[in-house]
Amino acid sequence: MYETTPPDDRRPLRIGMLGYAGMGKAHSNAYRTIPYIFWPGAFRPELTAITGRTEAKVREAAIRYGFQRYTTDWRTVVEDDEIDVFDNAGPDAMHVEPTLAAIDAGKHVACEKPLALSAADCERLYVAAERRGVKHLACFNYRFLPAVRLARELIDAGDLGEIREARFRYSQERGGDPEVSPWTAGTLNAIGCHVIDQARFLVGEIARVSAVITSPVSDRRAERGIETGVRMDTVAMAVEFDSGAPGLIDASSIATGRKNQLAWEINGSRGSVAWDLEDLNVLRVMRRGDRRLDGFAEVIVCEPWHPLAGVWWDTAHLLGWEHGHINMLAHFLDAVATGSPVAPYGATFHDGLRAAQVSEAAVESARTGRRIEVAAPAAVPAAVPVTQALSA
Ligand SMILES: NC(=O)c1ccc[n+]([C@@H]2O[C@H](COP(=O)([O-])OP(=O)(O)OC[C@H]3O[C@@H](n4cnc5c(N)ncnc54)[C@H](O)[C@@H]3O)[C@@H](O)[C@H]2O)c1
Helix, strand or coil: CCCCCCCCCCEEEEEEEECCCHHHHHHHHHHHHHHHHCCCCCEEEEEEEEECCCHHHHHHHHHHHCCCEEECCHHHHHCCCCCCEEEECCCHHHCHHHHHHHHHCCCEEEEECCCCCCHHHHHHHHHHHHHHCCCEEEECHHHHCHHHHHHHHHHHCCCCCCEEEEEEEEECCCCCCCCCCCCCCCHHHHHHHHHHHHHHHHCCCEEEEEEEEECHHHHHHHHCCCCCCCCCCEEEEEEEECCCCEEEEEEECCCCCCCCEEEEEEEECCEEEEEEHHHCCEEEEEECCCHHHCCCEEEECCCCCCCCCCCCCCCCCCCCCHHHHHHHHHHHHHHHHHCCCCCCCCCCHHHHHHHHHHHHHHHHHHHHCCCEECCCCCCCCCCCCCCCCCCC
């Protein structure tokens, strides 16, 4: 028996993370899993430093997740010369300032959704990251589930023909009790940005939006003196994609009985695809051919020949929600290590900005009762390559 572990001489990518709650846990799990699943790989993430608000809890998180250092001062992490990648898994209101500081310090940056609470702030982040020449990732993790990627590949290959219409929904019930205030972010920031991103990822840019927004439960809470934050429980949008195809997008945090239903159906001239996060491994596919067999087939997208599934298990041993985060962060770190692009499969800060622009068009439409043009995308500024060399 050999007594020493041979050294892992893959390039280390040192991670500094803000936040140890749900997403801190999901991202830490990803960084710990990547080195042995994405084998041999060009890099290995190293959990270098974590920051959070409460010392005892951030210390516990450092021990539990395996970070070498911890602090309650996030500036110490973004300014740490040893950190290559800053991962912002903190609350929505903490996305802008720490991420901008990390960009300024030359770190590559991953940031949870929503990228920021306004399109203007998203644009600041996007422009800063492009100017500094760092890699940037907006954490729209659902792009990295195999069934979603397969749908995108079928659409890109023209297998569904011309996309003629599409329906997207994200329904949860967790905001439905007027006695409690489980979240204050408002439905667009909490889950609407995910479903908008799915629509853009699969069908394309959204040109115009007509929306109705309601807040029956938040209003009841406010009447009872319970904190409500952004009063927005349901958002229903009729949209027109750049292609001219119509779409429906809705998001609800008060959909009684719905736990986590991110679902869509996309109909083309030669076929259709449909998917539901509550049955995330299955893509329902219909392709025109033999008329006797017309109808949807259920494909379990977990075979070695499926996108994003090959590194995992064999013969349809199923994947879960966390695999979206693991696949996403592996893709991002590979881009950092090799210089390959994050887009088009990964969401960049540009995608975070575009989701915010669609959200703001929806809010404006609901306020005015008019159909609203989505703001034009920001011009891409000239990149200034980051000078800080990655740790060799
Ligand atoms: N992509 C997804 O699937 C998904 C799912 C849920 C939440 N989110 C997003 O992830 C982000 C994190 O959400 P969450 O539910 O994990 O946690 P949260 O929003 O409850 O954030 C809590 C964490 O942020 C830290 N924090 C807060 N203020 C701080 C400060 N001033 N300085 C340092 N640290 C501070 C806390 O210590 C804690 O670790 C949010 O933006 C949320 O919208 C994404």
